[in-house]
Amino acid sequence: xxxxxxxxxxxxxxxxxxxxxxxxxxxxxxxxxxxxxxxxxxxxxxxxxxxxxxxxxxxxxxxxxxxxxxxxxxxxxxxxxxxxxxxxxxxxxxxxxxxxxxxxxxxxxxxxxxxxxxxxxxxxxxxxxxxxxxxxxxxxxxxxxxxxxxxxxxxxxxxxxxxxxxxxxxxxxxxxxxxxxxxxxxxxxxxxxxxxxxxxxxxxxxxxxxxxxxxxxxxxxxxxxxxxxxxxxxxxxxxxxxxxxxxxxxxxxxxxxxxxxxxxxxxxxxxxxxxxxxxxxxxxxxxxxxxxxxxxxxxxxxxxxxxxxxxxxxxxxxxxxxxxxx
Amino acid sequence: xxxxxxxxxxxxxxxxxxxxxxxxxxxxxxxxxxxxxxxxxxxxxxxxxxxxxxxxxxxxxxxxxxxxxxxxxxxxxxxxxxxxxxxxxxxxxxxxxxxxxxxxxxxxxxxxxxxxxxxxxxxxxxxxxxxxxxxxxxxxxxxxxxxxxxxxxxxxxxxxxxxxxxxxxxxxxxxxxxxxxxxxxxxxxxxxxxxxxxxxxxxxxxxxxxxxxxxxxxxxxxxxxxxxxxxxxxxxxxxxxxxxxxxxxxxxxxxxxxxxxxxxxxxxxxxxxxxxxxxxxxxxxxxxxxxxxxxxxxxxxxxxxxxxxxxxxxxxxxxxxxxxxxxxxxxxxxxxxxxxxxxxxxxxxxxxxxxxxxxxxxxxxxxxxxxxxxxxxxxxxxxxxxxxxxxxxxxxxxxxxxxxxxxxxxxxxxxxxxxxxxxxxxxxxxxxxxxxxxxxxxxxxxxxxxxxxxxxxxxxxxxxxxxxxxxxxxxxxxxxxxxxxxxxxxxxxxxxxxxxxxxxxxxxxxxxxxxxxxxxxxxxxxxxxxxxxxxxxxxxxxxxxxxxxxxxxxxxxxxxxxxxxxxxxxxxxxxxxxxxxxx
Ligand code: HEM
Ligand SMILES: [Cu+2]
Ligand SMILES: [Cu+2]
Numbered sequence: 001x002x003x004x005x006x007x008x009x010x011x012x013x014x015x016x017x018x019x020x021x022x023x024x025x026x027x028x029x030x031x032x033x034x035x036x037x038x039x040x041x042x043x044x045x046x047x048x049x050x051x052x053x054x055x056x057x058x059x060x061x062x063x064x065x066x067x068x069x070x071x072x073x074x075x076x077x078x079x080x081x082x083x084x085x086x087x088x089x090x091x092x093x094x095x096x097x098x099x100x101x102x103x104x105x106x107x108x109x110x111x112x113x114x115x116x117x118x119x120x121x122x123x124x125x126x127x128x129x130x131x132x133x134x135x136x137x138x139x140x141x142x143x144x145x146x147x148x149x150x151x152x153x154x155x156x157x158x159x160x161x162x163x164x165x166x167x168x169x170x171x172x173x174x175x176x177x178x179x180x181x182x183x184x185x186x187x188x189x190x191x192x193x194x195x196x197x198x199x200x201x202x203x204x205x206x207x208x209x210x211x212x213x214x215x216x217x218x219x220x221x222x223x224x225x226x227x228x229x230x231x232x233x234x235x236x237x238x239x240x241x242x243x244x245x246x247x248x249x250x251x252x253x254x255x256x257x258x259x260x261x262x263x264x265x266x267x268x269x270x271x272x273x274x275x276x277x278x279x280x281x282x283x284x285x286x287x288x289x290x291x292x293x294x295x296x297x298x299x300x301x302x303x304x305x306x307x308x309x310x311x312x313x314x315x316x317x318x319x320x321x322x323x324x325x326x
Numbered sequence: 327x328x329x330x331x332x333x334x335x336x337x338x339x340x341x342x343x344x345x346x347x348x349x350x351x352x353x354x355x356x357x358x359x360x361x362x363x364x365x366x367x368x369x370x371x372x373x374x375x376x377x378x379x380x381x382x383x384x385x386x387x388x389x390x391x392x393x394x395x396x397x398x399x400x401x402x403x404x405x406x407x408x409x410x411x412x413x414x415x416x417x418x419x420x421x422x423x424x425x426x427x428x429x430x431x432x433x434x435x436x437x438x439x440x441x442x443x444x445x446x447x448x449x450x451x452x453x454x455x456x457x458x459x460x461x462x463x464x465x466x467x468x469x470x471x472x473x474x475x476x477x478x479x480x481x482x483x484x485x486x487x488x489x490x491x492x493x494x495x496x497x498x499x500x501x502x503x504x505x506x507x508x509x510x511x512x513x514x515x516x517x518x519x520x521x522x523x524x525x526x527x528x529x530x531x532x533x534x535x536x537x538x539x540x541x542x543x544x545x546x547x548x549x550x551x552x553x554x555x556x557x558x559x560x561x562x563x564x565x566x567x568x569x570x571x572x573x574x575x576x577x578x579x580x581x582x583x584x585x586x587x588x589x590x591x592x593x594x595x596x597x598x599x600x601x602x603x604x605x606x607x608x609x610x611x612x613x614x615x616x617x618x619x620x621x622x623x624x625x626x627x628x629x630x631x632x633x634x635x636x637x638x639x640x641x642x643x644x645x646x647x648x649x650x651x652x653x654x655x656x657x658x659x660x661x662x663x664x665x666x667x668x669x670x671x672x673x674x675x676x677x678x679x680x681x682x683x684x685x686x687x688x689x690x691x692x693x694x695x696x697x698x699x700x701x702x703x704x705x706x707x708x709x710x711x712x713x714x715x716x717x718x719x720x721x722x723x724x725x726x727x728x729x730x731x732x733x734x735x736x737x738x739x740x741x742x743x744x745x746x747x748x749x750x751x752x753x754x755x756x757x758x759x760x761x762x763x764x765x766x767x768x769x770x771x772x773x774x775x776x777x778x779x780x781x782x783x784x785x786x787x788x789x790x791x792x793x794x795x796x797x798x799x800x801x802x803x804x805x806x807x808x809x810x811x812x813x814x815x816x817x818x819x820x821x822x823x824x825x826x827x828x829x830x831x832x833x834x835x836x837x838x839x840x841x842x843x844x845x846x847x848x849x850x851x852x853x854x855x856x857x858x859x860x861x862x863x864x865x866x867x868x869x870x871x872x873x874x875x876x877x878x879x880x881x882x883x884x885x886x887x888x889x890x891x892x893x894x895x896x897x898x899x900x901x902x903x904x905x906x907x908x909x
Contacts, residue, residue, distance in 0.1 A: 017837045021768050036766040036847055038695050046696035053777065057784055068792045071813050088725055095715040102711050105686060110704060115693040120894060121887040122691035125628040125909045138679040146672050150665050152724035157661035193576040194583055236579045237482040238591055240656060240731065244797035247728045251657045253591055254481060255575030258658030278809055286731045288475045288801040289482060290489045291400040295807035
């Protein structure tokens with residue numbers, strides 16, 4: 001039924017269009033004018049339209065910024081994330097300024113210089129001074145942005161791994177995440193995909209001495225203000241570990257290990273106070289990986305050292321989990 | 327080649343070697359694919375606004391595969407997104423745009439009778455045509471078309487166990503792209519040779535219209551980068567079918583450990599983006615060329631800073647080969663390498679800014695005539711400003727950490743590449759339609775088409791930036807799995823509303839186009855009062871373009887409103903007057 005309706009509507013629309021064109025052609029025949037010639041009146045209408053719609057668009061942009069501001073991510077919950085946020089504010093401010101200068105100029109020129117048959121344009125083919133200026137100004141602005149950007153990038157990516165850094169493995173597979181804590185020795189035992197079997201879902205090599213105290217978990221607990229180094233592996237296709245609240249993202253690539261280090265600065269409990277009771281830090285998948293790509297998540301919990309210790313103690317280590325089952 | 331040459335239906339419309347007819351074949355095929363790609367986006371937009379709801383739009387698409395068992399599931403969603411991206415990037419905005427305007431304009435604007443090789447040119451279209459058939463046929467296979475995203479990253483694209491679309495659908499995709507690349511290479515080589523060798527007397531490089539410069543540089547980019555895509559795809563074919571391990575290593579899928587060891591998917595990404603980044607300029611530059619021409623003609627002013635415009639095109643083209651890593655900041659590359667790519671990427675903003683300033687300076691104190699083509703050309707400038715600026719965020723590796731692969735990217739590239747190029751293409755069609763068909767397209771329908779498109783397009787793509795800044799990843803079938811995205815449904819509904827409205831507006835264009843081919847008012851020889859050579863040919867299409875001798879060029883293409891001249895335009899063939907200096 002709906003299909004028939006759609007067909008009817010389309011036919012009617014086409015018929016209307018034919019009529020519009022016919023009528024406008026007939027009218028101009030009567031007036032002895034070419035319908036498709038652009039008249040001064042057209043230029044006038046279109047110029048004014050540019051002014052109205054153009055500025056309408058700018059207002060729409062402002063409206064979006066105001067109305068949807070509360071939907072954007074809250075300020076970063078990590079040390080490097082705060083620096084990224086600063087850089088983001090500066091860059092955004094800059095591009096918004098340029099946007100709100102250039103777009104009005106464009107729309108205004110269109111209105112201001114809308115054509116008239118009696119007018120003549122001003123022949124102006126180049127001006128070296130002007131061109132040099134508007135090459136150099138963007139160059140200077142961009143150079144400073146590049147420098148600032150690279151500094152921030154450097155601080156975000158080059159983490160010093162010290163004694164106190166907790167090392168955690170994050171393992172991706174279609175379509176879930178697993179984590180492995182490195183235990184007392186703070187060293188992850190070796191792993192190999194050929195060893196994945198039964199409950200040894202990460203393929204940990206239990207002959208490696210560092211493996212015994214490793215712990216597996218379906219959620220990640222972190223200690224506030226304590227640096228952590230996440231090491232990523234993938235079992236099947238490329239996934240991407242995305243922790244938007246911490247400004248952390250890293251691809252998980254089969255056949256290699258990648259990593260990202262950061263320091264959380266707000267506990268989940270603190271975030272619940274400002275963001276609402278249902279707030280959770282979430283790890284999402286951000287690289288297309290198959291049907292359930294849109295639903296591949298793991299909870300991250302940031303807490304105090306005491307809470308963390310209690311939780312970690314309650315987790316079984318791999319030695320008892322895997323070896324006792326043999 | 328004489329104009330009395332007899333043409334049968336087959337040699338005139340099907341296996342034609344006339345560049346003008348080949349251009350129309352590219353255009354119509356591109357438009358058809360545009361409609362298919364747009365329908366796909368309408369379907370998945372409906373899904374994003376109303377998750378799980380089935381849509382009658384399905385029945386409009388070819389491929390029964392969509393209609394089987396229960397609505398749009400995640401596999402089908404990803405398949406649609408992949409085909410949408412592939413079709414728009416390669417079919418509409420590469421072949422449809424370059425194929426149409428390079429074929430149509432190069433001989434006409436440089437004063438040549440045809441392309442250097444009419445035969446290769448014909449082959450180029452037919453390779454493209456077969457590629458189209460193969461791609462569309464993948465909509466009919468049982469496991470669906472390729473579904474790993476238009477970037478087809480392995481291992482997802484290599485393993486049918488990982489996603490059904492990586493079975494037969496992916497094989498067809500690879501065959502189709504191979505044919506496509508062969509077609510583009512044949513075309514591209516032909517364009518380069520023609521521009522370098524067949525310019526008429528007096529048409530020096532410094533007098534070339536900017537359209538031709540843009541098409542030349544585009545063709546060079548294509549010839550240098552498409553072969554890399556070909557080899558990239560070839561290795562993928564080996565991995566899929568012959569058990570090699572170029573891209574595969576340490577994989578367990580469906581509980582089975584694969585034999586592959588030692589390969590790396592990152593290698594694929596490097597090869598892919600070595601084409602992929604230049605590709606976005608292959609899409610954009612022809613549009614900028616068209617826009618330069620249309621803006622100059624309709625402002626009745628010379629394009630401002632011709633030399634700088636050419637220089638900027640060259641610089642953008644050069645830089646586009648050394649920035650591909652900005653798509654890979656999050657692959658775990660050495661941070662130093664990331665810094666290098668940030669540096670080169672942000673440099674592109676400089677020539678881009680110069681182009682924008684030059685467009686504005688061209689409009690300044692013009693006598694602007696708002697033809698539908700001019701409206702779309704201005705649309706390109708506006709989209710180029712809006713979308714280009716967000717590139718400064720994405721190109722900065724530190725900021726990319728949190729917006730990479732989110733809807734911010736989707737918003738950015740649709741505006742800067744999608745809209746700029748589509749508008750440029752519309753501008754070209756409205757502008758050269760009289761030359762193509764000897765008739766005019768209806769002006770008022772053109773106006774409606776422009777305003778509808780302009781408003782809806784910003785309504786679709788601008789809000790996407792906010793989704794991205796809220797952390798929403800792209801290629802998600804639904805946002806409902808994460809409570810943190812619950813607040814975004816209003817935005818999604820707004821976007822879908824504009825997407826459907828924008829799709830309907832395109833009916834005005836399609837109708838206008840086909841109606842005007844047969845019923846449009848007759849065009850005069852030079853309806854826009856342009857300077858360039860194509861408007862010195864007769865209105866009726868003839869093989870060989872000029873009935874008599876080839877025209878001789880004596881000045882650049884931009885003598886509009888030159889002081890001392892009677893009219894506000896001077897054809898390129900008009901000799902310089904006594905004492906007149908060239909611009
Ligand atoms: C007709 C209006 C259009 C709409 C409503 C639309 C909408 C969308 C949306 C929502 C996505 C993202 C889906 C997702 O990531 O889950 C997408 C992807 C894409 N679109 Fe469009 N789009 C349109 C036109 C275009 C144009 C003109 C281009 C040409 C450049 C284009 C190229 C792409 C590409 C390359 C992708 C990425 C595909 C992938 O992820 O593999 N689209 N489109
Ligand atoms: Cu995923
Ligand atoms: Cu790129």
